[in-house]
Amino acid sequence: MFRLALKMLYGDVAKFIMLIGGLTVCSLLMTQQSGVFCGLMMWTTATIRNIDVPIWVCDAKVEQVNEVVPLRDVDVNRVRSVKGVEWAVPLYWGIIQTRLPNGAFQQVQLTGLDSATLVGRPPRMEKGTAEELRLPNAVIVDQVCVKKFKSKGLTLKVGDVFEINDKEARVVGICKAEQSFMGQPYVYTTYERALEYAPPQRKQLSFILVKPRADTPASEVVARIREVPGLAAFTAKDFADQTMGWYFKYTGIPISFGTVVVLGIIVGIAIAGQTFYLFVHENVRHLAALKAMGAGNVLLAEMVFLQAFVVGIAGYGLGTGLTAMLGAKFMTLGEPPFFLPWQVLAFAGGIIVFICLFAAGIGLIKVFRAEPAVVFR
Amino acid sequence: MSVAAEKNTAIRTRGVTKSFGRGESAVKALKGVDFDAHCGELIMIVGPSGCGKTTFLSVLCGTMRADEGSIEVFGTDIVHLGTGTLTAFRGQNVGFIFQQFNLIPTWNIVENASVPLLINGASRRTAETAARTLLAEIGLGARLSAFPSQLSGGQQQRVAIARALIHEPRLLICDEPTASLDAASGRKVMELLKGTACRPDRCVVVVTHDSRIFHFADRIAEMEDGVMKSVHKPGEYNPQYV
Ligand SMILES: Nc1ncnc2c1ncn2[C@@H]1O[C@H](COP(=O)(O)OP(=O)(O)O)[C@@H](O)[C@H]1O
Ligand SMILES: [Mg+2]
Numbered sequence: 001m002f003r004l005a006l007k008m009l010y011g012d013v014a015k016f017i018m019l020i021g022g023l024t025v026c027s028l029l030m031t032q033q034s035g036v037f038c039g040l041m042m043w044t045t046a047t048i049r050n051i052d053v054p055i056w057v058c059d060a061k062v063e064q065v066n067e068v069v070p071l072r073d074v075d076v077n078r079v080r081s082v083k084g085v086e087w088a089v090p091l092y093w094g095i096i097q098t099r100l101p102n103g104a105f106q107q108v109q110l111t112g113l114d115s116a117t118l119v120g121r122p123p124r125m126e127k128g129t130a131e132e133l134r135l136p137n138a139v140i141v142d143q144v145c146v147k148k149f150k151s152k153g154l155t156l157k158v159g160d161v162f163e164i165n166d167k168e169a170r171v172v173g174i175c176k177a178e179q180s181f182m183g184q185p186y187v188y189t190t191y192e193r194a195l196e197y198a199p200p201q202r203k204q205l206s207f208i209l210v211k212p213r214a215d216t217p218a219s220e221v222v223a224r225i226r227e228v229p230g231l232a233a234f235t236a237k238d239f240a241d242q243t244m245g246w247y248f249k250y251t252g253i254p255i256s257f258g259t260v261v262v263l264g265i266i267v268g269i270a271i272a273g274q275t276f277y278l279f280v281h282e283n284v285r286h287l288a289a290l291k292a293m294g295a296g297n298v299l300l301a302e303m304v305f306l307q308a309f310v311v312g313i314a315g316y317g318l319g320t321g322l323t324a325m326l327g328a329k330f331m332t333l334g335e336p337p338f339f340l341p342w343q344v345l346a347f348a349g350g351i352i353v354f355i356c357l358f359a360a361g362i363g364l365i366k367v368f369r370a371e372p373a374v375v376f377r
Numbered sequence: 378m379s380v381a382a383e384k385n386t387a388i389r390t391r392g393v394t395k396s397f398g399r400g401e402s403a404v405k406a407l408k409g410v411d412f413d414a415h416c417g418e419l420i421m422i423v424g425p426s427g428c429g430k431t432t433f434l435s436v437l438c439g440t441m442r443a444d445e446g447s448i449e450v451f452g453t454d455i456v457h458l459g460t461g462t463l464t465a466f467r468g469q470n471v472g473f474i475f476q477q478f479n480l481i482p483t484w485n486i487v488e489n490a491s492v493p494l495l496i497n498g499a500s501r502r503t504a505e506t507a508a509r510t511l512l513a514e515i516g517l518g519a520r521l522s523a524f525p526s527q528l529s530g531g532q533q534q535r536v537a538i539a540r541a542l543i544h545e546p547r548l549l550i551c552d553e554p555t556a557s558l559d560a561a562s563g564r565k566v567m568e569l570l571k572g573t574a575c576r577p578d579r580c581v582v583v584v585t586h587d588s589r590i591f592h593f594a595d596r597i598a599e600m601e602d603g604v605m606k607s608v609h610k611p612g613e614y615n616p617q618y619v
Binding site for chain 2: 008294
């Protein structure tokens with residue numbers, strides 16, 4: 001009977017395609033939008049993973065990593081004197097204008113590393129080494145920078161020169177880094193040189209990067225640094241969580257993506273639910289005939305559920321498959337952001353199951369109500 | 378009534394009533410039907426349109442519940458069966474032939490004919506083998522992979538006959554089996570019913586108002602306005618309502 005239930009479903013080609021199409025669009029909207037949303041959320045914390053240190057110290061007013069409230073240089077020493085700190089180094093982190101030899105401008109994320117230790121060095125070097133940052137006027141650019149400059153007419157190679165705030169910057173290496181939220185390319189240099197490039201300000205230290213001693217838990221060191229007036233400290237994980245939480249709370253991003261996801265769910269329920277109802281409605285006479293011939297409600301319910309879940313699984317497979325293909329394309333292009341954790345897939349699967357249950361449920365009410373005697377009409 | 382007579386009784390109803398709707402607009406379709414049918418006979422129920430024939434068939438085979446009265450089918454009191462038991466009872470003991478054929482359009486004729494066996498739990502292989510054999514017997518052996526819409530009305534009704542007989546039910550219920558067919562196809566269908574379906578242990582009930590097929594009946598019961606009026610031999614019957 002189950003094979004015949006499926007034949008009944010495939011037999012109505014128009015509705016079969018409608019059903020699968022509706023559920024495909026629904027899964028596609030849900031997973032694709034959630035994927036872009038998760039990717040965007042990942043971008044907000046890319047800096048934390050690029051720099052990759054156990055503890056971040058910042059001004060007490062700072063709530064997330066993309067917001068900089070400068071500290072005084074002496075604060076580095078205040079942190080170094082906290083018990084349990086193995087080392088503490090300064091980081092400059094600011095958006096700044098560069099000028100290409102052909103006169104074009106490009107904003108970059110200037111990252112100034114402690115010159116002695118190079119803590120926070122680029123995660124992956126493609127050309128050159130991080131140590132070469134110690135050479136005069138040396139900078140390392142990331143692949144996004146290469147791409148952006150290229151679009152403005154300069155194919156960056158090691159040895160090329162451009163200007164940051166009218167001062168010379170010479171490329172000694174090219175690296176790969178995770179893309180930041182604002183999308184500006186990374187330009188690495190030393191802390192001291194970053195201050196030369198940056199417009200002069202009273203306070204210029206963006207963050208202090210800290211490693212706790214092996215015998216002291218990071219959380220303990222964080223708690224001690226927080227006791228220093230005017231300073232806040234986070235473990236890398238807490239800082240990332242707090243940053244994502246901040247974007248969740250203070251930006252319209254979750255709402256705009258959430259709207260599309262909800263729209264997807266509504267589309268799924270409306271199209272799939274209604275089409276399936278019509279499908280059952282049109283077949284109710286046949287189902288009643290089966291009932292007259294001795295098919296019980298349980299058997300009929302199993303048939304209807306099978307029909308609903310076959311279209312559900314097909315739609316989910318197609319929708320998530322399309323999302324995966326789009327996602328793969330996005331990831332090779334670098335934007336829009338894309339990250340698809342298994343939770344999103346599970347959530348979308350759950351919604352599809354719910355829609356199928358709902359569609360089969362309203363269909364079943366019709367089947368259960370059908371009097372077998374209608375076959376004589 | 379003697380034991381022998383009881384054994385021979387296929388259907389026995391007393392005082393069956395059925396109304397549709399409530400209050401002033403209620404329609405009393407059956408007003409106390411007494412009816413007997415025997416094993417081995419083909420009995421026709423005739424009467425004017427709207428006199429309650431279909432309603433009576435429905436309560437007789439248990440697709441609809443009667444309001445009052447007793448209904449015994451092969452000794453089973455179906456009035457007091459629960460819904461699940463009644464459904465299973467229909468599945469095992471009743472074959473149906475409808476005016477509208479009620480074949481499922483997306484299934485080929487072998488699949489359509491095998492359904493009652495599948496419902497009763499037979500394997501697909503057993504059911505389809507039996508369906509092929511039976512369809513070949515009734516002259517559709519060359520069209521086994523056809524879908525209902527590819528067949529003529531008469532051929533579709535023959536598929537329905539195969540479906541009704543495949544699980545060898547003891548009661549065959551036919552509601553206007555020839556009403557959608559031309560005279561020649563109708564006669565063919567009736568010949569098939571008479572030749573294949575009638576067996577000593579089976580009772581065939583045919584509702585019709587097609588006087589061209591009256592001579593196929595062993596007995597004719599005339600219904601009028603919700604009651605059984607009289608029973609006749611086919612040769613002696615001259616319907617007044619036609
Ligand atoms: N489901 C129903 N709801 C309301 N009235 C019905 C229903 N079925 C039958 N009737 C009424 O019951 C009467 C008998 O109908 P039916 O048994 O179909 O007659 P027949 O088959 O002899 O033409 C008719 O008046 C019909 O209108
Ligand atoms: Mg009728």
